[in-house]
Amino acid sequence: MIDGKMISKVKFPSPNPKVSLFVITYIAGGLKVKGMLAVPHEQNVSDGFLYLRGGIKNVGKVRPARIAQFASEGFIVFAPFYRGNQGGEGNEDFAGQDRQDAFAGYELLKSLPEVERIHIFGFSRGGVMALWAAIEFPEAASVVTWGGVSDMSLTYIERKDLRRMMKRVIGGTPGKFPMRYRFRTPLYQLEHLESPVLIIHGAKDKNVSLEHSVRLERRLKELDKPVTSWYFSNYTHYFPPAVNRQVVKDLAEWMKKQAEK
Numbered sequence: 001m002i003d004g005k006m007i008s009k010v011k012f013p014s015p016n017p018k019v020s021l022f023v024i025t026y027i028a029g030g031l032k033v034k035g036m037l038a039v040p041h042e043q044n045v046s047d048g049f050l051y052l053r054g055g056i057k058n059v060g061k062v063r064p065a066r067i068a069q070f071a072s073e074g075f076i077v078f079a080p081f082y083r084g085n086q087g088g089e090g091n092e093d094f095a096g097q098d099r100q101d102a103f104a105g106y107e108l109l110k111s112l113p114e115v116e117r118i119h120i121f122g123f124s125r126g127g128v129m130a131l132w133a134a135i136e137f138p139e140a141a142s143v144v145t146w147g148g149v150s151d152m153s154l155t156y157i158e159r160k161d162l163r164r165m166m167k168r169v170i171g172g173t174p175g176k177f178p179m180r181y182r183f184r185t186p187l188y189q190l191e192h193l194e195s196p197v198l199i200i201h202g203a204k205d206k207n208v209s210l211e212h213s214v215r216l217e218r219r220l221k222e223l224d225k226p227v228t229s230w231y232f233s234n235y236t237h238y239f240p241p242a243v244n245r246q247v248v249k250d251l252a253e254w255m256k257k258q259a260e261k
Contacts, residue, residue: 001027003100004107012036016068023086024078028104029097031089035080035105036062038071046116047141047259048109049075050133052102054124054147056092056165057085069245073252076115080105094169095128095152095184102133106140117141119255120195124208124237125149131186131193131216138194142258144251146200147208147237150216152184158209187219196226196258198251202235228254 005027012021022037039045049070054060062079071077080101083090092098109118120143122130127148134143149155153174156166167173174181182188197220201213213229220227230247232239239247 001030002107003027003029003104004111006108006111007032009037012064014038014068015065016072018042019068019071021064021068024108025088026104026108028080028083029090029100031083033080033083033090033101033104034086034088035078035101035108036064036067038067038077038079040071040074040076042074045074045076046114047075047256048112048115048118049077049255050102050105050109050118050120050130051077051079052105052120052122052126052129052133053079053082054122054126056094056125056169060124061085069248070121070252073248074256075119075252076109076112078105078109092169094166095125095132096170099129099132102129103136106133106137117259119143119259121251122146122148127208127212128152128184128186131190134195134197135186135189135192138192140195142198142255143193143195144198144200144255145213145216146247146251147202147205148199148212148216149208150185150187150212152181153178154212154215155208156181159207187215190219190225191223193220193225196261197228198254199227199229199231200247200251201229201231202237202239203231203233204235205237207237
């Protein structure tokens, strides 16, 4: 079976009357994986938006209201649930083989006749997924990482509460298995990334430290890659609702400007 091939499409109740939602089953790495597609009702929408969520399993799962929010900014949005979740086959492995779910999601968007260009967005753990997808598809119109992980070893060091899960899923610690963590860390492959990058991060973030974005920005600048950073000194991993809405509007506008260049 071809990665990105849509197997089924089932309508899902939408919280936004101007956006239609569907639960999609698609092929990724030979597995049947689930995801959500959001299609705005407005005409002539030609920008695709690959939404890569954070968390693992039921933590950080795709929220229909969030997907509809991005779609209402004028994007056809596809958000993989990642393998093993919500009825999908396989097991999520924290930016290991499950990055194929992101790549196949990009292929799915590319297969939609109305989509002319595709933007990539990652939140939290989705940050590494977004960077890997942008490395895999250098033609992507833009990539945004919001409160995004960039270094898996740093996540292990910072998040004591995640260590047991990471040892189980990745197969050990960064000290014993450095290459397993390096394999999941896109910082070492950024020379293959061509898309303009926008980094968004709250300086008071305790879930994913600002250091992840600092390392990403530094490396992109060393490689002379186009990068823009929006750092918010007063916010944590989660922005207040009004600020969040404004940042969504601002990043949507930024994305569309990149597509026009």
